[in-house]
Amino acid sequence: MGSRFDIRRQTGFATIAMICFFALYLPIVTVVVYAFNAGSSIAIWEGVSLRWFYQAWNNNQVVDASIRSLQIASVAATVATIVATMAALATTRTKPYPGLGFKYAFINQPLMVPEIVTAVALLIFFSRIKIWTGYSGLGYLMAAHTAFCIPFAYLPIRARLENMDLTLEIAAADLYATPWKAFRRVTFPLLWPGILAGLMLAFVISLDDVVITEFVKSGGQDTLPTYMLGQFRRVITPEINAISTVFLLISILIVTVFFFISRKKDQE
Amino acid sequence: MASAEEVAKEAERRDIRDRWLLSAPALIIIFLAATGPLLIVVVYSFLTPGPYGDVVWKFSTDGWLSVVMQRDIFDDTLAFADAHLSIFWRSAKLSFMTTILTLLFGFPTAYFIATRPARQREIWLFLITIPFWTNLLIRTFAIQEVIRNEGIVNTVLIKLGIISQPIQMMFTDFALMVGMTYVYLPLMVLPLYASMEKIDFRLVEAGYDLYANRFQVLRRIIIPLVKPGIVAGSILVFIPALGAYVTPRVLGGSKNMMLGNLIELQFGQGRNWPLGSALSISLMAIVMVALLFYVRSAGRQGGTHG
Numbered sequence: 001m002g003s004r005f006d007i008r009r010q011t012g013f014a015t016i017a018m019i020c021f022f023a024l025y026l027p028i029v030t031v032v033v034y035a036f037n038a039g040s041s042i043a044i045w046e047g048v049s050l051r052w053f054y055q056a057w058n059n060n061q062v063v064d065a066s067i068r069s070l071q072i073a074s075v076a077a078t079v080a081t082i083v084a085t086m087a088a089l090a091t092t093r094t095k096p097y098p099g100l101g102f103k104y105a106f107i108n109q110p111l112m113v114p115e116i117v118t119a120v121a122l123l124i125f126f127s128r129i130k131i132w133t134g135y136s137g138l139g140y141l142m143a144a145h146t147a148f149c150i151p152f153a154y155l156p157i158r159a160r161l162e163n164m165d166l167t168l169e170i171a172a173a174d175l176y177a178t179p180w181k182a183f184r185r186v187t188f189p190l191l192w193p194g195i196l197a198g199l200m201l202a203f204v205i206s207l208d209d210v211v212i213t214e215f216v217k218s219g220g221q222d223t224l225p226t227y228m229l230g231q232f233r234r235v236i237t238p239e240i241n242a243i244s245t246v247f248l249l250i251s252i253l254i255v256t257v258f259f260f261i262s263r264k265k266d267q268e
Numbered sequence: 269m270a271s272a273e274e275v276a277k278e279a280e281r282r283d284i285r286d287r288w289l290l291s292a293p294a295l296i297i298i299f300l301a302a303t304g305p306l307l308i309v310v311v312y313s314f315l316t317p318g319p320y321g322d323v324v325w326k327f328s329t330d331g332w333l334s335v336v337m338q339r340d341i342f343d344d345t346l347a348f349a350d351a352h353l354s355i356f357w358r359s360a361k362l363s364f365m366t367t368i369l370t371l372l373f374g375f376p377t378a379y380f381i382a383t384r385p386a387r388q389r390e391i392w393l394f395l396i397t398i399p400f401w402t403n404l405l406i407r408t409f410a411i412q413e414v415i416r417n418e419g420i421v422n423t424v425l426i427k428l429g430i431i432s433q434p435i436q437m438m439f440t441d442f443a444l445m446v447g448m449t450y451v452y453l454p455l456m457v458l459p460l461y462a463s464m465e466k467i468d469f470r471l472v473e474a475g476y477d478l479y480a481n482r483f484q485v486l487r488r489i490i491i492p493l494v495k496p497g498i499v500a501g502s503i504l505v506f507i508p509a510l511g512a513y514v515t516p517r518v519l520g521g522s523k524n525m526m527l528g529n530l531i532e533l534q535f536g537q538g539r540n541w542p543l544g545s546a547l548s549i550s551l552m553a554i555v556m557v558a559l560l561f562y563v564r565s566a567g568r569q570g571g572t573h574g
Contacts, residue, residue, distance in 0.1 A: 027410030114511025
């Protein structure tokens with residue numbers, strides 16, 4: 001044989017990989033393409049048009065649900081990132097101390113329990129509180145989202161902290177910086193990419209949530225995903241495709257930025 | 269006079285106290301909006317269902333009994349009923365099949381990515397990451413577009429003259445399996461890739477030097493080396509699949525329920541919150557067993573290599 005024997009090659013693996021990539025993207029591409037359909041079917045192509053984007057934009061329910069989604073995700077991601085940063089600072093760069101393992105387990109707990117179980121638990125708990133307090137605003141959704149966003153914000157921040165050099169902070173302390181000053185001027189600027197990654201991850205996770213939101217929301221509190229889930233029961237028009245396309249675009253944008261931030265971290 | 273040792277001890281104690289204060293907000297939020305409510309579910313599973321949902325504060329084991337029994341509406345006797353158990357079994361079976369399918373497709377894909385030149389690897393990995401972070405609902409909707417009666421698969425098959433009637437795929441177990449495999453595939457590929465990235469190909473070379481063929485190299489060298497990734501990926505797929513709610517709701521319809529939909533039913537039309545609570549705890553218990561298995565096997569792996 002003329003060609004060099006490639007020890008890494010496994011017969012058929014490349015073909016299966018290509019099938020997988022094709023299968024992963026074909027459905028998504030279909031959804032995006034039919035968002036531009038001029039006709040009102042999501043199966044028969046009738047030419048290019050932006051009418052469904054226009055219609056979604058003028059649909060009050062869609063706009064309200066989008067605003068609600070963004071409100072919840074902003075609050076949840078911000079709060080989760082702040083408390084996760086504090087927790088990450090408290091659980092890294094130290095020798096093991098009593099309660100450290102407990103903290104790890106506790107912070108990651110929302111990841112261990114199936115979402116449907118957490119959703120049911122929150123439904124029970126919040127319905128009690130709604131009766132006691134009479135309050136039924138967005139606060140419940142924000143609290144629930146904050147809780148399950150914390151582990152997602154925590155992971156990249158902790159990873160960043162663990163790879164960080166302690167020397168600079170020790171130097172700052174040697175130069176009589178107060179702990180707060182050392183944090184603000186040295187630790188925080190170094191930690192910033194991790195915090196940003198955590199924030200974006202938490203934001204996407206909150207924006208995407210269906211199950212917990214579906215169970216916790218009160219009447220008229222649909223977020224974009226629960227609104228879409230409700231629409232699946234009806235006759236689907238390309239309006240859903242248009243909404244999905246915009247949603248997809250936002251997710252891809254955030255993920256791309258996240259991907260490059262966390263890649264850069266690895267190369268440093 | 270405090271000795272140096274006492275001063276150090278005092279500083280350490282203060283450090284630990286500060287660390288507790290610093291982590292307190294995260295712990296409190298998680299306790300209030302995740303862990304605490306789970307404990308309430310345990311309490312609710314032992315109460316009596318209220319007439320319009322919710323519960324009456326009266327102790328009862330009926331919630332748990334109805335997981336496997338059914339109370340006769342006429343003479344109030346209990347008899348074994350497998351309606352719920354069969355949904356447990358279906359969920360376990362479908363999740364297991366999904367895990368196997370994602371492994372069959374994910375393994376070669378991860379291997380393909382891991383054996384690309386470094387720069388290309390980034391691109392392929394990015395292509396896996398995008399669906400990973402794309403809304404699950406949108407991906408479920410997307411796969412529905414492909415397999416429903418007027419979807420791409422049926423349209424193409426009819427155009428090619430292979431079939432004359434669309435094949436009914438929606439609302440079947442097949443649809444659920446295809447859908448879940450599609451949705452969870454990236455969850456399998458990413459951990460597999462992480463462990464394949466570290467393969468030392470000198471071992472593979474040694475295998476070939478010893479006259480192993482490609483299949484023997486795969487089975488005796490590569491698979492054992494990436495076993496931690498296989499276990500991690502399988503757990504990451506199996507657990508969310510077992511508790512899946514969105515995918516079976518959209519693709520399975522009302523007949524092909526999974527555990528997640530059965531639980532929802534008890535809090536909706538079923539109006540049996542104690543039963544729903546008991547089912548939730550059962551699901552959580554199965555997940556905990558799976559996680560325990562994972563932790564133990566991960567620990568064993570660490571033991572043999574370290």
